[in-house]
Amino acid sequence: MNAAGTTIAIIGAGFCGTALAVQLLRRPPVLPLKIVLVNRSGLMARGVAYGTRMENHVLNVPAARMGVLPGEDEGFLEFARRHDPRIGGGSFVSRRLYGDYLETLLTEAAVNAPAGCQFRAVVGDVERLVPDGHGGELWLANGDRLRADQVVLALGHYAPADPAVPEPQRGFYCSPRYVRDPWRPDALWGVKSEQPVLLIGSGLTMLDIVLDLRARGHVAPIHALSRRGLLPLAHRELELPPVYDAELPRRMMERPNARHYLRALREAVADAARQGGDWRDVIGALRGPTPALWHALSGHERRRFMRHLRPYWEVHRHRCAPQLGQRFEAERASGSLHLVAGRICGFDERPDRVIVELRRRGAAATERLDVGAVINCSGPEADTRRSREPLLAALRGDGLAVPDELGLGLRIDPDSYALIDGQGIASPWLRYVGPFLRARDWEATAVPELRQHVTRLADSLRATLSQPAGERLRYLI
Numbered sequence: 135m136n137a138a139g140t141t142i143a144i145i146g147a148g149f150c151g152t153a154l155a156v157q158l159l160r161r162p163p164v165l166p167l168k169i170v171l172v173n174r175s176g177l178m179a180r181g182v183a184y185g186t187r188m189e190n191h192v193l194n195v196p197a198a199r200m201g202v203l204p205g206e207d208e209g210f211l212e213f214a215r216r217h218d219p220r221i222g223g224g225s226f227v228s229r230r231l232y233g234d235y236l237e238t239l240l241t242e243a244a245v246n247a248p249a250g251c252q253f254r255a256v257v258g259d260v261e262r263l264v265p266d267g268h269g270g271e272l273w274l275a276n277g278d279r280l281r282a283d284q285v286v287l288a289l290g291h292y293a294p295a296d297p298a299v300p301e302p303q304r305g306f307y308c309s310p311r312y313v314r315d316p317w318r319p320d321a322l323w324g325v326k327s328e329q330p331v332l333l334i335g336s337g338l339t340m341l342d343i344v345l346d347l348r349a350r351g352h353v354a355p356i357h358a359l360s361r362r363g364l365l366p367l368a369h370r371e372l373e374l375p376p377v378y379d380a381e382l383p384r385r386m387m388e389r390p391n392a393r394h395y396l397r398a399l400r401e402a403v404a405d406a407a408r409q410g411g412d413w414r415d416v417i418g419a420l421r422g423p424t425p426a427l428w429h430a431l432s433g434h435e436r437r438r439f440m441r442h443l444r445p446y447w448e449v450h451r452h453r454c455a456p457q458l459g460q461r462f463e464a465e466r467a468s469g470s471l472h473l474v475a476g477r478i479c480g481f482d483e484r485p486d487r488v489i490v491e492l493r494r495r496g497a498a499a500t501e502r503l504d505v506g507a508v509i510n511c512s513g514p515e516a517d518t519r520r521s522r523e524p525l526l527a528a529l530r531g532d533g534l535a536v537p538d539e540l541g542l543g544l545r546i547d548p549d550s551y552a553l554i555d556g557q558g559i560a561s562p563w564l565r566y567v568g569p570f571l572r573a574r575d576w577e578a579t580a581v582p583e584l585r586q587h588v589t590r591l592a593d594s595l596r597a598t599l600s601q602p603a604g605e606r607l608r609y610l611i
């Protein structure tokens with residue numbers, strides 16, 4: 135802290151960075167305070183998920199569950215109804231509208247901030263953080279430097295990783311026929327509408343890209359390939375919050391291993407079906423207890439879960455809006471969307487197309503698929519050990535951030551959200567919030583989970599900054 139007060143820098147203005155800034159602006163931890171929100175693009179308060187302009191890119195969580203602030207669970211629903219009174223609590227509305235909501239919250243919070251609390255939005259790409267004894271300095275790609283007493287990383291998702299293929303074939307990943315980042319605004323500009331296209335991955339990102347391609351007039355067939363060929367399952371129409379079944383998590387916890395979890399879950403689904411219930415309610419009832427179920431598993435059991443059960447969990451847990459489910463069934467039924475279970479073996483690029491060599495699941499022989507472009511929809515790169523993002527690579531190299539042993543995220547102190555460094559010490563100035571918390575809790579991707587983390591982090595910042603500087607704790611792990 136200097137004479138001008140305390141500075142908190144938040145790197146990343148997607149959902150988490152924006153929600154944290156709003157909470158701190160509404161209830162500053164200390165005064166005078168400067169909150170600096172730094173984002174790589176000028177699109178503040180949106181991030182990857184809510185930066186889309188496509189109206190049919192819809193939320194995969196009903197409107198009534200997408201409120202940002204504690205005590206204002208229906209905040210988004212109220213906002214959405216002002217836009218369209220027909221929207222109900224169970225509606226799945228556009229992600230663009232959700233971005234409008236985040237932007238409005240941020241603007242209002244900045245305008246109404248108490249005297250002594252300043253807000254500044256900075257467009258810039260942070261490439262490195264350098265500790266200075268009382269906080270740290272942000273080094274931006276354009277050469278600018280910013281000093282802060284507390285720094286929060288809210289970096290969100292990174293582009294998907296390239297599929298593993300033999301070394302000589304990796305050259306294809308530099309081709310204009312390959313789209314590594316499906317969320318770039320210009321991702322589909324080079325895709326010819328009359329040529330078939332291969333989408334790697336068959337999850338929610340694949341659904342987005344199919345909608346985007348069709349909206350651009352893509353008439354040729356679309357192939358979607360993933361190891362098991364599983365499509366996300368759909369929510370029910372007007373889904374209501376599930377009735378919480380406290381029994382199931384308790385039964386699962388009796389024997390914390392992946393096989394028993396699966397057995398207990400299957401039994402609960404069969405019970406629910408006998409009583410006229412729905413499997414979605416059983417999965418929904420696990421939402422709150424998921425972190426506790428994950429914590430109870432040993433490292434070995436977590437690996438088994440990831441190897442054998444993860445894809446099945448993902449399609450049941452991360453469902454798509456009902457209208458998308460119907461749309462995709464129709465695409466498949468008409469033969470314009472082909473789902474392939476298998477894996478890529480290589481690429482042979484020609485001047486006018488690319489021939490993809492793939493092996494179907496269970497098949498001995500490979501086969502060839504002619505397409506005009508290959509788009510990587512395999513989901514955000516989750517492995518922080520191999521991410522090439524400059525800031526993450528620098529944090530790893532400087533020993534300020536340490537990936538967890540499963541490569542799901544970063545090592546983070548559970549109470550303060552402080553990054554744990556290479557020596558096992560929780561940083562007194564550097565914190566993290568976002569999807570890399572899945573290393574700790576398994577589910578830390580969607581708004582209902584992330585907003586709780588943001589609230590706890592805001593409380594922790596308040597607790598830290600209300601102490602005299604000399605007494606701020608260094609936590610030894």
Ligand SMILES: Cc1cc2nc3c(=O)[nH]c(=O)nc-3n(C[C@H](O)[C@H](O)[C@H](O)COP(=O)(O)OP(=O)(O)OC[C@H]3O[C@@H](n4cnc5c(N)ncnc54)[C@H](O)[C@@H]3O)c2cc1C
Pocket residue numbers: 145146147148149150151172173174175180181182183184192193194195229258259260261288289290291339342514525567568569579580581582584
């Ligand atoms: C396509 C998609 C759709 C989704 N839909 C839903 C949904 O419907 N409902 C739901 O609950 N969840 C959804 N999610 C889950 C999503 O993870 C969360 O809702 C939320 O957006 C994550 O917020 P975040 O702040 O962690 O990341 P993001 O919102 O991605 O924000 C991170 C921001 O940090 C910036 N940034 C990164 N590195 C730097 C750097 N070095 N310097 C400066 N800026 C940087 C990025 O540019 C970005 O703006 C979706 C996710 C995706 C990818």
